[in-house]
Amino acid sequence: MSTVASAPVKANRLKTSSLNNQLVNDYWAEVFEAKQNGKLVCWYEGVAINPLMQAADVAWVHGEAWSALLAARNNEEPAQTAAEHRGYLKELCSYARTHIGCGVLAQKRGAEASGSSFADALGAGLLGERVPAPDMFISAYPYCSTGQQWDEMLYRLFGKRIPIFNISVPWVWGNKKDSQYLGGSEFNEAVQFMVRQLRECMNFIAEHTGRKYDFDRLCEIMSYVKQAGRLRMEAMDLCMAKPAPASFFDWTTSLAPVNFIKGGPAIVDYFTKVKAEVQERLAAGEGAVRNEQYRLFWDGIMNWNKIGWLANKFAGYEANMVAGRYTHMGFWHEWESIDVQDPLAGMAINYLVCPINLSAPLMIEEIIKLCRKYEIDGMVLHAARTCRAFSNPQYLIAEAVQKRLGIPVAFIEGDMVDESFYKDEIVSSRVEAMLEAIESRRRAGIAA
Amino acid sequence: MPAQAILAQFEAAAEGPLSWATEWKRTHGTRLLGTFPMHFPGEMAHAAGCLPLILQEQQDPITVGHGMIYPFYCGYTRSIVDQACKGEFEALDAIMFGDHCVQVLGAADVVRAKLPNTWVHFYQLISSMSDPWSLSRARETFAQLKAGIEEMTGQPLADDAIRSSIRLFNRNRDLLRQLYELRREGRIQFSARQMQLAVKSSMVMDKALHNELLKQLLAQLLSARPSTGSGVRVYLSGHFCQAPKTGILDLIEDCGGIVVDDDLYHGTRFISTDVDEVGDPLTALAQWYLARNLKVPCPTRVDQKADWETYLLGAMERAKAEGMIVLMAKFCEPHMYYYPEIKEAFERRGVPHLLIETEHELNMLEGLRTRVESFLEVVKRRAGAPTRRVA
Ligand code: SF4
Ligand code: SF4
Numbered sequence: 001m002s003t004v005a006s007a008p009v010k011a012n013r014l015k016t017s018s019l020n021n022q023l024v025n026d027y028w029a030e031v032f033e034a035k036q037n038g039k040l041v042c043w044y045e046g047v048a049i050n051p052l053m054q055a056a057d058v059a060w061v062h063g064e065a066w067s068a069l070l071a072a073r074n075n076e077e078p079a080q081t082a083a084e085h086r087g088y089l090k091e092l093c094s095y096a097r098t099h100i101g102c103g104v105l106a107q108k109r110g111a112e113a114s115g116s117s118f119a120d121a122l123g124a125g126l127l128g129e130r131v132p133a134p135d136m137f138i139s140a141y142p143y144c145s146t147g148q149q150w151d152e153m154l155y156r157l158f159g160k161r162i163p164i165f166n167i168s169v170p171w172v173w174g175n176k177k178d179s180q181y182l183g184g185s186e187f188n189e190a191v192q193f194m195v196r197q198l199r200e201c202m203n204f205i206a207e208h209t210g211r212k213y214d215f216d217r218l219c220e221i222m223s224y225v226k227q228a229g230r231l232r233m234e235a236m237d238l239c240m241a242k243p244a245p246a247s248f249f250d251w252t253t254s255l256a257p258v259n260f261i262k263g264g265p266a267i268v269d270y271f272t273k274v275k276a277e278v279q280e281r282l283a284a285g286e287g288a289v290r291n292e293q294y295r296l297f298w299d300g301i302m303n304w305n306k307i308g309w310l311a312n313k314f315a316g317y318e319a320n321m322v323a324g325r326y327t328h329m330g331f332w333h334e335w336e337s338i339d340v341q342d343p344l345a346g347m348a349i350n351y352l353v354c355p356i357n358l359s360a361p362l363m364i365e366e367i368i369k370l371c372r373k374y375e376i377d378g379m380v381l382h383a384a385r386t387c388r389a390f391s392n393p394q395y396l397i398a399e400a401v402q403k404r405l406g407i408p409v410a411f412i413e414g415d416m417v418d419e420s421f422y423k424d425e426i427v428s429s430r431v432e433a434m435l436e437a438i439e440s441r442r443r444a445g446i447a448a
Numbered sequence: 449m450p451a452q453a454i455l456a457q458f459e460a461a462a463e464g465p466l467s468w469a470t471e472w473k474r475t476h477g478t479r480l481l482g483t484f485p486m487h488f489p490g491e492m493a494h495a496a497g498c499l500p501l502i503l504q505e506q507q508d509p510i511t512v513g514h515g516m517i518y519p520f521y522c523g524y525t526r527s528i529v530d531q532a533c534k535g536e537f538e539a540l541d542a543i544m545f546g547d548h549c550v551q552v553l554g555a556a557d558v559v560r561a562k563l564p565n566t567w568v569h570f571y572q573l574i575s576s577m578s579d580p581w582s583l584s585r586a587r588e589t590f591a592q593l594k595a596g597i598e599e600m601t602g603q604p605l606a607d608d609a610i611r612s613s614i615r616l617f618n619r620n621r622d623l624l625r626q627l628y629e630l631r632r633e634g635r636i637q638f639s640a641r642q643m644q645l646a647v648k649s650s651m652v653m654d655k656a657l658h659n660e661l662l663k664q665l666l667a668q669l670l671s672a673r674p675s676t677g678s679g680v681r682v683y684l685s686g687h688f689c690q691a692p693k694t695g696i697l698d699l700i701e702d703c704g705g706i707v708v709d710d711d712l713y714h715g716t717r718f719i720s721t722d723v724d725e726v727g728d729p730l731t732a733l734a735q736w737y738l739a740r741n742l743k744v745p746c747p748t749r750v751d752q753k754a755d756w757e758t759y760l761l762g763a764m765e766r767a768k769a770e771g772m773i774v775l776m777a778k779f780c781e782p783h784m785y786y787y788p789e790i791k792e793a794f795e796r797r798g799v800p801h802l803l804i805e806t807e808h809e810l811n812m813l814e815g816l817r818t819r820v821e822s823f824l825e826v827v828k829r830r831a832g833a834p835t836r837r838v839a
Contacts, residue, residue, distance in 0.1 A: 087788035392554030
């Protein structure tokens with residue numbers, strides 16, 4: 001097993017990912033200007049329901065994106081402290097704590113309680129000064145009660161005056177014998193229930209904008225989303241090659257365009273370029289890490305404070321994190337189900353099969369397929385301390401891949417945006433033990 | 449039967465629910481149907497001839513379960529996973545649950561994986577309570593549950609049978625509420641531990657038997673003269689799926705508190721609301737499900753029509769409680785979310801409260817004594833002084 005080289009090793013990240021920064025900046029710029037441009041602003045978290053808002057010309061603030069942005073700019077602390085002062089304990093979802101903390105800071109300004117501005121959210125930070133407070137909330141959180149309650153808490157924090165719309169996303173459990181991934185009577189019923197609620201949600205938006213809901217526009221937006229979804233999946237498929245030209249870390253930095261960026265030509269263009277770069281690398285035999293020795297799978301949510309750090313850390317081990325539950329089992333990955341003439345059912349399907357909303361047996365089958373497809377040697381399970389939604393099935397997943405695929409696993413602790421839960425020495429020792437196990441399997445001639 | 453003997457029966461069921469139920473199954477031949485707390489109606493299972501049993505946190509240390517669930521989960525979910533891994537649910541014919549807290553969803557998956565030969569079904573109740581479709585969706589879920597029970601027993605479930613179970617369960621809630629009312633009024637002497645045993649045993653025991661014991665108990669308590677003990681009137685709030693350790697309840701009373709009321713799940717929350725006894729039973733159950741959240745708001749639901757903190761302030765006033773002790777199970781996310789709302793509302797009104805975080809493993813009683821004593825001191829002093837209200 002190779003150990004971390006003394007000279008810092010850098011992952012060979014996709015160059016096109018940097019174009020994503022532009023898209024993210026443009027998105028926030030539009031959000032900051034929303035009120036001046038006479039737009040209403042909707043706050044929401046969880047799955048990508050933003051096309052619903054976009055079609056009605058409503059601006060949207062995605063809670064996780066906001067918390068992740070603060071973490072990426074090292075500015076999460078004031079918000080987290082504000083939340084702590086109000087009594088939110090550290091064991092609560094760090095995304096929610098950060099986002100609610102911003103709300104607490106905004107409320108402290110008194111006049112802003114009505115929701116006109118979001119100043120002070122980052123101390124004197126210019127960024128926070130410009131994020132508009134909500135005119136409406138839409139809650140559509142799959143699986144995680146904490147997600148649904150996060151919206152409810154914001155609703156309460158803003159004085160219960162701002163309208164809220166709740167979409168209840170059924171968990172895909174499977175009581176019936178015909179239950180299967182994307183199929184069976186229970187799943188079909190859940191899709192229908194979701195479609196009913198999405199229609200009601202369009203009425204809710206129309207009521208608050210005072211304009212008829214533009215369904216044709218939604219269809220058009222979804223046609224871009226579908227193309228972006230397809231291109232992204234195709235680009236990820238190219239990583240079946242050895243060495244894999246891109247890594248899970250590249251795919252996490254490419255999530256924004258399929259998560260909260262406006263559906264339009266820009267997101268299609270983005271994934272066209274990403275795919276082209278992956279193809280170029282493929283032709284040149286260039287991998288995402290130098291001298292790829294191990295192909296790994298990442299189970300769990302991302303640790304946003306540590307993306308670059310982790311990418312380099314695994315590159316140092318000559319280990320390529322080829323795929324992951326977070327990136328490969330969500331974000332319009334079931335793009336084929338979207339009918340651009342009538343996209344609601346396809347949207348519902350994608351929301352229902354997002355990376356946390358499948359019960360363990362269905363989820364495990366999908367993970368095993370991915371491990372086989374990408375010829376995975378080992379699995380890293382990120383036990384995100386404050387995200388039980390992602391942590392819930394991890395022991396079952398680990399048990400299944402060890403038994404059925406014979407691959408070793410490493411559990412590592414961390415969190416989405418609370419850095420204090422990450423302990424690098426423990427991560428190193430767990431990962432090294434796993435790599436050692438892969439080596440011994442190889443010596444014994446078990447693995448490919 | 450003397451009150452002590454009745455309480456001993458309650459204790460046997462409350463503290464050893466699985467053995468109690470297994471024995472009942474052996475002697476009565478009924479199927480055992482385990483459920484999760486906190487919103488699942490036992491009425492339908494009872495109507496189908498099963499003994500519905502709300503699965504309880506056990507006190508033993510988590511051992512085997514460590515291999516299936518992380519330590520940063522509430523004691524209830526960890527204990528359930530542990531019991532499933534240790535094979536303790538083997539006597540159950542079915543486990544059917546429908547709650548929504550993300551942690552129990554994790555436990556549900558492990559339970560199904562560990563009990564391949566048991567009928568493990570999930571019926572997810574809508575947790576958003578004030579939407580135009582909340583009622584119809586809840587009814588749909590109960591209809592699916594009914595179909596699942598029918599499939600399990602192989603027998604159709606008649607509306608009349610459900611209505612008759614509803615009547616029996618209403619009677620049980622009513623008797624338990626009488627206990628509460630008499631205690632609130634100071635007409636009977638009944639400790640917090642005893643109250644927990646009365647309610648918790650109702651989650652396990654056959655309802656007809658439980659009703660009979662409750663009737664006898666009420667008669668006995670009413671005939672005894674309550675001692676005129678004095679102390680600080682305390683309201684207990686919190687602890688959802690798991691019952692607070694009885695040691696904590698004893699400690700509060702040892703330190704000079706008199707628990708006069710609570711909103712605990714193993715308490716008022718469980719018995720707050722009755723189900724309509726006429727009409728379509730599925731609709732009645734769906735109405736019950738929504739109505740009880742307005743009676744005693746539950747932090748695991750989202751409901752724009754309910755305010756837990758407002759409810760608590762009102763309930764304290766009704767019970768003439770002087771201070772509130774919040775028992776929060778460590779890692780309980782719904783509680784962590786709502787606690788700041790309560791804290792602010794109570795501070796605004798100048799009503800004293802004390803937050804105690806409880807843990808599955810730790811025997812934290814000694815450290816706690818000083819905190820409870822000084823809290824009760826503060827409350828006593830405040831009660832003597834004119835009420836300070838913060839605008
Ligand atoms: S706990 Fe995880 S899934 Fe739930 S709201 Fe937080 S980040 Fe989302
Ligand atoms: S509501 Fe609280 S106690 Fe109940 S399962 Fe969820 S976290 Fe545990």
